[in-house]
Amino acid sequence: AQKITQTQPGMFVQEKEAVTLDCTYDTSDPSYGLFWYKQPSSGEMIFLIYQGSYDQQNATEGRYSLNFQKARKSANLVISASQLGDSAMYFCAMNGGAGSYQLTFGKGTKLSVIP
């Protein structure tokens, strides 16, 4: 079974500052993928970034980067230069195992960007 833990129910960040959202995971699968999604109040889950378990480098997508520490089973999302539009719920998720397409999500972190 896979498990995602997000320990920060809510976070505040000043506009233009960087923020780190924590995510730890647990799995027995040797191959897995880690994802971050953003969910505004409208409800749609927006894909942000992906990290494969065998990827040697940390993933980056624009202002988003993933701090992947495999030995510690952590996959923290770093948002640089926060913008007001970044205020939303953020979910860490994973899949894994051959033929596994099911995503397991954490409970999410609510990020509020302060002007």
Place this chain on the structure above:
Amino acid sequence: ETGVTQSPTHLIKTRGQQVTLRCSSQSGHNTVSWYQQALGQGPQFIFQYYREEENGRGNFPPRFSGLQFPNYSSELNVNALELDDSALYLCASSLRVASGRGKTQYFGPGTRLLVL
């Protein structure tokens, strides 16, 4: 490129009724997954459809059922609605690939179901 669409956006039903939710996958995708998101929680996997067959199921009772059509669109049916079925139902589409970023699922805007 057309994204994932879902209908209806909102729905109100009473306990014991049946409901059908619809999803059109993103162009080029052949796999559809459904998730239930209760208030304040992360989404929970219901099931996935590939080649018009159920291909993986989460911890949901048989009264949750689905269909996938030849054009890869999908339906989620819930019978004998219970109050706890009130949630946001999300549909996600993806392309059937072996591994990697290609497994990324892209979500629709969801259907908010309220059971009274």
